[in-house]
Amino acid sequence: MLVSGKTKLSLQPWPEYTDDEHVLLGSDSLLTVCEPTDAVRDAYLKKIGKTLEDFTEEPEDQAVLLNEDETVPESEDYEPRYTEEPLY
Numbered sequence: 379m380l381v382s383g384k385t386k387l388s389l390q391p392w393p394e395y396t397d398d399e400h401v402l403l404g405s406d407s408l409l410t411v412c413e414p415t416d417a418v419r420d421a422y423l424k425k426i427g428k429t430l431e432d433f434t435e436e437p438e439d440q441a442v443l444l445n446e447d448e449t450v451p452e453s454e455d456y457e458p459r460y461t462e463e464p465l466y
Contacts (some may be wrong), residue, residue, distance in 0.1 A: 380392035
């Protein structure tokens with residue numbers, strides 16, 4: 379709960395944008411992760427132009443083979459680059 383007031387204390391739900399009743403606070407940081415209320419979730423989805431189904435649908439798995447050129451530079455800064463090619 380959020381405690382406010384100097385002479386008359388007031389308790390309000392905290393964090394205010396979730397319906398979760400239990401929030402874990404780690405001793406090494408004050409970071410919370412919780413589900414937003416339906417109203418906040420819906421407003422966010424509307425703002426980004428997505429629906430809840432966009433995040434709950436399972437993506438289709440496509441098998442790909444990742445290949446790298448056979449000659450590898452001797453440089454310390456070398457970062458491999460892969461290309462996707464169909465398996466069949």
